[in-house]
Amino acid sequence: xxxxxxxxxxxxxxxxxxxxxxxxxxxxxxxxxxxxxxxxxxxxxxxxxxxxxxxxxxxxxxxxxxxxxxxxxxxxxxxxxxxxxxxxxxxxxxxxxxxxxxxxxxxxxxxxxxxxxxxxxxxxxxxxxxxxxxxxxxxxxxxxxxxxxxxxxxxxxxxxxxxxxxxxxxxxxxxxxxxxxxxxxxxxxxxxxxxxxxxxxxxxxxxxxxxxxxxxxxxxxxxxxxxxxxxxxxxxxxxxxxxxxxxxxx
Amino acid sequence: xxxxxxxxxxxxxxxxxxxxxxxxxxxxxxxxxxxxxxxxxxxxxxxxxxxxxxxxxxxxxxxxxxxxxxxxxxxxxxxxxxxxxxxxxxxxxxxxxxxxxxxxxxxxxxxxxxxxxxxxxxxxxxxxxxxxxxxxxxxxxxxxxxxxxxxxxxxxxxxxxxxxxxxxxxxxxxxxxxxxxxxxxxxxxxxxxxxxxxxxxxxxxxxxxxxxxxxxxxxxxxxxxxxxxxxxxxxxxxxxxxxxxxxxxxxxxxxxxxxxxxxxxxxxxxxxxxxxxxxxxxxxxxxxxxxxxxxxxxxxxxxxxxxxxxxxxxxxxxxxxxxxxxxxxxxxxxxxxxxxxxxxxxxxxxxxxxxxxxxxxxxxxxxxxxxxxxxxxxxxxxxxxxxxxxxxxxx
Ligand SMILES: Nc1ncnc2c1ncn2[C@@H]1O[C@H](COP(=O)(O)OP(=O)(O)OP(=O)(O)O)[C@@H](O)[C@H]1O
Ligand SMILES: [Mg+2]
Numbered sequence: 001x002x003x004x005x006x007x008x009x010x011x012x013x014x015x016x017x018x019x020x021x022x023x024x025x026x027x028x029x030x031x032x033x034x035x036x037x038x039x040x041x042x043x044x045x046x047x048x049x050x051x052x053x054x055x056x057x058x059x060x061x062x063x064x065x066x067x068x069x070x071x072x073x074x075x076x077x078x079x080x081x082x083x084x085x086x087x088x089x090x091x092x093x094x095x096x097x098x099x100x101x102x103x104x105x106x107x108x109x110x111x112x113x114x115x116x117x118x119x120x121x122x123x124x125x126x127x128x129x130x131x132x133x134x135x136x137x138x139x140x141x142x143x144x145x146x147x148x149x150x151x152x153x154x155x156x157x158x159x160x161x162x163x164x165x166x167x168x169x170x171x172x173x174x175x176x177x178x179x180x181x182x183x184x185x186x187x188x189x190x191x192x193x194x195x196x197x198x199x200x201x202x203x204x205x206x207x208x209x210x211x212x213x214x215x216x217x218x219x220x221x222x223x224x225x226x227x228x229x230x231x232x233x234x235x236x237x238x239x240x241x242x243x244x245x246x247x248x249x250x
Numbered sequence: 251x252x253x254x255x256x257x258x259x260x261x262x263x264x265x266x267x268x269x270x271x272x273x274x275x276x277x278x279x280x281x282x283x284x285x286x287x288x289x290x291x292x293x294x295x296x297x298x299x300x301x302x303x304x305x306x307x308x309x310x311x312x313x314x315x316x317x318x319x320x321x322x323x324x325x326x327x328x329x330x331x332x333x334x335x336x337x338x339x340x341x342x343x344x345x346x347x348x349x350x351x352x353x354x355x356x357x358x359x360x361x362x363x364x365x366x367x368x369x370x371x372x373x374x375x376x377x378x379x380x381x382x383x384x385x386x387x388x389x390x391x392x393x394x395x396x397x398x399x400x401x402x403x404x405x406x407x408x409x410x411x412x413x414x415x416x417x418x419x420x421x422x423x424x425x426x427x428x429x430x431x432x433x434x435x436x437x438x439x440x441x442x443x444x445x446x447x448x449x450x451x452x453x454x455x456x457x458x459x460x461x462x463x464x465x466x467x468x469x470x471x472x473x474x475x476x477x478x479x480x481x482x483x484x485x486x487x488x489x490x491x492x493x494x495x496x497x498x499x500x501x502x503x504x505x506x507x508x509x510x511x512x513x514x515x516x517x518x519x520x521x522x523x524x525x526x527x528x529x530x531x532x533x534x535x536x537x538x539x540x541x542x543x544x545x546x547x548x549x550x551x552x553x554x555x556x557x558x559x560x561x562x563x564x565x566x567x568x569x570x571x572x573x574x575x576x577x578x579x580x581x582x583x584x585x586x587x588x589x590x591x592x593x594x595x596x597x598x599x600x601x602x603x604x605x606x607x608x609x610x611x612x613x614x615x616x617x618x619x620x621x622x623x624x625x626x627x628x629x630x631x632x633x634x635x636x637x638x639x640x641x642x643x644x645x
Pocket of ligand 2: 040041042085170171
């Protein structure tokens, strides 16, 4: 699904990723943990195609295609979804309108007709109910005045509607109350399937109690410093990151 | 029939404001002078046929008064509105008003009584000759306690050069409520000067929204006079400009007594090589205690060649006031653009979505219901053209 080889990237003149390699196969859930500033969001933004992030080395393929040949919107239509660490407020753009436009862009790419208005509303309402979101959020500006947790739920709503093949969720669990965390986890688990993959960027073991990952990676100083199964997350919770840095530098 | 001697008219044209006048610093009326002079040279004639207006206003539910090529064409009989032609106008206190008075066929005086069932429609429609000039003068008086709507629609067609010079005077009686919309959708190379004066009575309410979609050289002056306490004034404006357009909105609110509230918000969307001006003046006179005045102007520049001169001016001669103003000039929010692209929208669509959102706040405030559909439709169409036009809106 996603194959990253020796990726180096910089932003604003600073080298952030220093040769990162990672392979994510269909059906898998990966968790990426790591200290603040280690480059987790940078990796996510590079994959989504943010132009401020310059790739200086390495390759990324998505479903066998060179990811860097695709514009951000083409990546999205191909089934890549990034849940932003800081979802963007877009006053004046109706939330339902964005959902529908995004969905139809993906459908057009798949050769499908536009979604029927009734069908759209019905699906959106169902997904919102599952996420504990009031249907009123459909008629508000995109993330406009949403609380931190509401923004994160809204990202998950978009993901649930778009049914991406690869979802990268950048700290979607941060700032969530316990009910929201369960609802978000449920949303992610509902997406799990043999032909999809999910990458969770998180600081907290807690999320992984609800979404059991197949692999856990530690990103440190722009590289994957360690990979393991879900027990690695417990180990990190106990010991912090220092031992990994030491091991990596030894 | 022009009754004023041609020489006197030439004299007035020679006294049109120039960029040496402080109020006209950014807007050069050379084209208006030039068109007027050549038109006078050629005898100052006007096309006599009435342009077809059905496609413009046929679907809009209002009682339409049509001023075609400067001539009062239709005078409908309307319940709740008394109508009078006026032939003598005050000479006016500046050359543009003098020009208007000197050339006017006949002006229109309307009195709104009670609550007319439909909006009063004022259609100023010009078929350009080469060159041609037209005038229009309308007075609308709202009787005390009345409640009515005015939809002013300025359009011009044809490939010739055209200059239109119009005046609208709105007089709102005590306790009256006046809702007003102005739509300007002229050909992209025509010239317009338009002046709106509004006097607001005791406890009266004025709610207005203006839309400038077309025109090559456009200057709108709005002067609102609050001489009675208790007035509430809300006015908004949206101007769209693309290559070669120059759109200037000058507003002035005189708070002579308090308490009273005035709020204005203008927004502009500019693409290509164009220039817009917004100058909002609020004067709080001595003794106008309890005045609350707010001015806002926000501009979205989609091209590096677009230029905006935005200037709020507050003059305050009393203490007990609340005044605020804010102006912004910005490009599209790159973060929002990227976010939309990650949701599958291509840059053009994302630009459209964000630009529409910028305009949406004003469109949702159109205070004349019958104007909402046509204004939004024409605005969307023009906005689409602007975004698709040429160049580097994402650069
Ligand atoms: N646009 C930018 N301009 C300048 N520096 C940046 C930019 N984006 C990221 N950086 C820097 O790159 C480094 C990695 O940031 P990144 O956001 O990828 O970290 P992170 O691992 O996601 O951290 P956190 O856990 O706090 O979210 C940081 O030092 C950050 O300051
Ligand atoms: Mg981060």
